[in-house]
Amino acid sequence: MTGIWVFGAGILASCGLLAYSMAAIRPDRDTAADRPPVTAANIPGGAPGCAATAKLIPSCGAWWGVAPDVFGGLPPAEALAAAEERMGRKADIVHVYHRGGDAFPTPAERRLARTRLLLVNWKPSLRHTWAEIAAGAVDRRVDRLAASIRRHLQGRFFLTVHHEPENDVRPRPGSGMTADDYAAMYRHVVLRLRAQGVKNAVTVMTYMGAPNWAAKPWFERLYPGDDVVDWIGVDPYADHRVDDFATLIDKVRPDHARWPGFYRWTQTRFPGKPIMVAEWGVFPRQDDHDFKTTFFNSVRRQIRGYPQIKALVYFDSPRAPRGDTRFDPTPAAAHAFTELARAPYFSSTPVPDH
Template identity: 70%
Template sequence: MVAVPAALGACSGAEHSSAAGSGTRAPVETAAKELEGAPACTATARLIPSCGAWWGLAPEVFTGAPIEQAVHGAEARMGAAADVLHVYHRGSELFPTAAEVRLARDPARPRLLMINWKPSFDHTWAEIAGGALDARIDRLAGYLRRTFPERFFLTIHHEPENDVDASSGSGMQATDYAAMFRHVVLRLREQGVKNAVTVMTYMGAPNWAAKPWFEELYPGDDVVDWVAMDPYADDRVQDFDGLVNKTREEYARWPGFYRWMQARFPGKPVMVAEWGVFERQDDPSFKKEFFASVRRQIKRYPQIKALLYFDSPRAPRGDTSFDSNSAAGRAFTELARDPYFRSTSVPRP
């Protein structure tokens, strides 16, 4: 776990503007070094760990379990604490909730929040960019100022690719998404929210990356602190290398998402904001072997600074529970306890 100075709980506007789009890459060490029980690593104002990577998850999704029960249950199952808790909000919901604040401020094991927000399902991206939800954004900003001064990750309408409508005037073109993201972030900042570390989250699939509008989704370095992908291990993926660099023969020019992010965003940290391994009925050892591959291969990807698992027995395309069989559970516990993810400590409020 990475030690973060207490002063990083909140930041000034000047500090945030100097960090945004700076292009600075944090150095990476291949192993955690403990000095008299104190963490050896630190994190920047944008929550970039100086070595290793944050370990996190979205726990027990689609089970109906309240968030605190889900977190404690998942951490007990994996035998380790999560650095980052991934939660989802939509519309006019205010966040973080009281339960999420308690989890973030848990004195025994504080957690960073990765808050995933879709501002509206009733307005187009163009309408939001034009100010249609400004009152909602302002209300949220006031709530955040009063309730949660700590730094947190914020992604806005994650995985936009499959929501793009490229037709003229749809209000849902890729350029409309970029304008919406920019507007929301800048409006929050204008309203005094200086502690949100912003994340642009892509699906991480080659078919969407091949679209002619794909590059137009990006909102700009000044409003994006981290870039993220949400890849899942389907039948075409055999190990972690294949997960973060998916390719397909029919999209021969696509190098894979991690390679693309290295070239496109060389100075930005990469987050794997969702990843999951589906149960394979014909190969019950697949999950165990896959989790072992993450331990072997993660150090090949020094720009990945956070890895957040999507733990759900009822994910849309299958079971991504990390302990759907005992061998998988043991391998996941070994991964969660790996020193690469235990070199830094979450900041205490």
């Protein structure tokens, strides 16, 4: 969500990603009788033979993550503990946000990284243009960050650089904020971090994924290149145009008929890369008080139809810019979300030791 600051192909093919059809699979609707009760026994410590690759791709199922209590005011560790108690399980991924010269990883993030995967979302500068960053304007900042990572983060972690760039693009030549400038900035930051000894960052290119931006003539030029991008990320939210998980991950609009939807686009554009739903949230509906409940149930039914998605990271906020995305405003929504979070699909692959 823009402006918020708080907190190999062969392997994927073996998981069935490349063979997956372009058409979205929508499993039949289940009933309460079909669903197992939510108990600790439903949360295995990993299925036999399931492990994470060097790029943190789970070989079975998908990671489960959260950005906890965004804008809620709790310190990071307390926010995470509260969110995990509410959803009935430990998160695999914890999403944290930084910008500019923020010193990170913070002490709290270092502690969290011992047992969970960090998804660090960093905008290198809000004062410099992308072109200036690509030309070295914040190299000292990048180098300080590299030193901090080498000193404090020994395990692998996810890193996304200036997420959701689409609505920041200024296509006028010379603006310093063109799509080509973004790609150059991203490349420069990642390559400089690597040159400074950061070998444990698994990089994520995170799009908004909205049809109106994807239809822009410059959209494809945002991509920095396969050598600096390990995962493809997207930040979709369930607004009035979305009915279920299928329409969340493949948003389309009649006025942008050529856009097939984000998941379908990635299958063609990046068939060998895993997808991370790096932020997702469900807004309340005044005319449908059960919407969150039915939506969470749709995710549990439909997620197996999207095998290229290897991580879901929920954006849990009482005061998100466009509405309340808390997952448990009602007992029914809380139960549906807990059932989803504790589904074996999200517990098949254990988090690697740090």
